[in-house]
Amino acid sequence: MTRSVPAVVGALLLVVVIVTATLTYKRIDDFVTATTGRHINPIGEVVQAVEPAPGTIAYKLKHGQQVNILLLGMGGYENDAPYLTDSIMAVTIDPASSRVSMVSIPRDLVVGMNLQTNPSRTWVNKINAAYEVPYVDIICCVASQYQGRDGGGHAAESVVGKVTGQTFDRYIAVDFVAFRSMVDALGGVDVCLSTNLDDIDYPDYSNGYRPIHFKAGCQHLNGEQALEIARSRHAIQAEQSSDFGRARRQQDIMEAIKKKATTVNGFSKAPQLLSSLQNYITTDMSLSDMRAIYDWGKNLPDTSIIRVALTAPAPATEGNLLDNFNCGMGPYVSQLCADDPSFTMIHQYISSVLIDPAVLAEKAPVQIDGGADNFPGLESRLTTMFDPTGLQLADPVGHPALLETEIVDYSNGKFPLTAKWLASYFGATPVVATPTSPAPASGQQTYGLVVVLGRNFGRRWVGR
Missing domain, CATH: 3.40.630.190 (LCP protein)
Structure with a gap:
């Protein structure tokens, strides 16, 4: 890319x-x-x-x-x-x-x-x-x-x-x-x-x-x-x-x-x-x-x-x-619409594409998992859109629904800059974890950093 x-x-x-x-x-x-x-x-x-x-x-x-x-x-x-x-x-x-x-x-x-x-x-x-x-x-x-x-x-x-x-x-x-x-x-x-x-x-x-x-x-x-x-x-x-x-x-x-x-x-x-x-x-x-x-x-x-x-x-x-839906051009017109009509999420994404090289230099293993049941598949969208940026992203997996987004740190603080960047983008505070606590979802990695999306991020995605 x-x-x-x-x-x-x-x-x-x-x-x-x-x-x-x-x-x-x-x-x-x-x-x-x-x-x-x-x-x-x-x-x-x-x-x-x-x-x-x-x-x-x-x-x-x-x-x-x-x-x-x-x-x-x-x-x-x-x-x-x-x-x-x-x-x-x-x-x-x-x-x-x-x-x-x-x-x-x-x-x-x-x-x-x-x-x-x-x-x-x-x-x-x-x-x-x-x-x-x-x-x-x-x-x-x-x-x-x-x-x-x-x-x-x-x-x-x-x-x-x-x-x-x-x-x-x-x-x-x-x-x-x-x-x-x-x-x-x-x-x-x-x-x-x-x-x-x-x-x-x-x-x-x-x-x-x-x-x-x-x-x-x-x-x-x-x-x-x-x-x-x-x-x-x-x-x-x-x-x-x-x-x-x-x-x-x-x-x-x-x-x-x-x-x-x-x-x-x-x-x-x-x-x-x-x-x-x-x-x-x-x-x-x-x-x-x-x-x-x-x-x-x-x-x-x-x-x-x-x-x-x-x-x-x-x-x-x-x-x-x-x-793809009707956002102003009529039901029979081919058109594309921003999920967030205020474009705030697009602004945030574009301003985040050039991630600080110091963050990327940590080479932190990152996984984004889906706990936002109000927007199914959001974890796959986020993984795909950040793939070209240099983050070390694993394939996403599903997760039981969460109200609030979580950032799970399995590294014992080994990747502080990446954790800080994820906290800023996703609006969550990293919490220290072990491979067994909190219990991981099926297929979830138990090393590096894991973002588990919550319903609050799903609402943010559509500008609510």
Whole structure:
């Protein structure tokens, strides 16, 4: 579940860094102006490189402050809804621990959006509609901060931030034409699939559908094929049709692009790459921002990237903080809903993905067991969602119902930092135990630390 370098950021912005050394100033300025809406200020760029201004990405990275970037992929002019964002990823760069988290957010998640001049007005729609608000006549009275060139990006930042609890420093919106053209300019990319991918309902470019098929294993893809794998939503294989599977494929493809772009052959293709991207990327990043991200992350090891996704239960996936029901779009609309409508549990989870390395260094054996009979299967959801974080998690088991969550410490205090972290997340005080007292449930481990969920945590999960 980990990959090297902030994959999407690196893949899309590394190109800009490369061309600064290979192309003319005029060509670079054309690119930056097209994608950011601002000309390069050479003196300002030099000043920023020497001593970044407070609040900029370069300043934050230099001073150990987290940076949040919103990445958006949209259909573009080849689609009947060009501004709907099919791909949404929240990236956090944490220079203090030299790690990055990438959180994929499904496009069908329903959110109440406050994007109008009257901030008390709430527009309920799928999260992928936030970016299009300034560009189509879908709601009236859009607030001024969500209008203009960067209005869609700032609207998406506001809405995604409501879900994740994050404040975004910058956004990048990529038309899928850029995605396809970039892969073709690189001569294709190599991607591996864990299973076959068969989708008979893949959208064509004439408001219809056509079948696509890819075999399991590693294969070389051109731009159109890479786009098909990234966008497919209706594969007959359960592992590929889930939001989790789709998020994983998208992240794998962006990682493949990054790897190809950083090769010697990739460097030689800088002019073609620049041309393929120029008209299909919108961002409020400066050139200094782009360079700072690349310089910080270019040598980051694979183990420093944590990839997670917000998902609902589906065949071949446990799901985590979302479910399938009608939360505002009507009974006949496919939609995903947060189990906690206040998003508090999602905020807590995302802020906890980058666990303190000192906690992980204890390598404490942890098991999460299910005593929350008001939310069956919650122990499996929690185990799955924390699997990518580095905690040493055992398979969960059932437990007789408890009113209050318990943390059972069989280690005699051997893992104090992990115990403290679990106590903070689950809201329970660790109690010392022996292998026989209190009596363990069937299959429960009697070493390390065991979290036994209670009904109180089940209520918290749904915002009560």
